[in-house]
Amino acid sequence: MDIEGAESKAIQGMRSLLQRNEQLKIILEFSPAIMRESGLQPEALPKTLREYGFKLYDISERKKKIEEVDAAELSAMAARMLKIFDAGQEVGSYTNLLCIRE
Numbered sequence: 001m002d003i004e005g006a007e008s009k010a011i012q013g014m015r016s017l018l019q020r021n022e023q024l025k026i027i028l029e030f031s032p033a034i035m036r037e038s039g040l041q042p043e044a045l046p047k048t049l050r051e052y053g054f055k056l057y058d059i060s061e062r063k064k065k066i067e068e069v070d071a072a073e074l075s076a077m078a079a080r081m082l083k084i085f086d087a088g089q090e091v092g093s094y095t096n097l098l099c100i101r102e
Contacts, residue, residue, distance in 0.1 A: 031094035033085035054099040
C-alpha cells in the first residue's frame with residue numbers, strides 16, 4: 001500500500017476486513033514526513049497495526065534484509081527519516097513495512 005501518507009486512514013477504513021481476516025498480510029510505505037504533511041501522526045500507524053495484532057518488519061532496501069521492529073525502533077527510525085526529509089533529501093526518508101499477524 002503506497003497512498004502518499006493516507007495509509008493510516010486506509011487501515012481505519014478497512015477495520016472490518018482486519019477483524020475478519022486473520023491471515024491478512026500488508027506491505028505498506030511508512031513515510032513520516034508525508035504523514036506529518038497530511039496532518040497525521042506518524043506514530044499512530046504502527047500503534048494501530050499492533051492493536052490489530054500485527055508484528056511489524058522493516059523491509060530495508062539498504063541492508064537487503066527484513067527485520068522485525070518494535071515501537072522504540074520505529075520511533076527512532078521515524079525521527080531519522082524526518083531529519084533526512086527536513087534537510088531536503090527524499091532518499092532515506094521512508095521505508096516499507098511488512099505487517100504479519102502474530
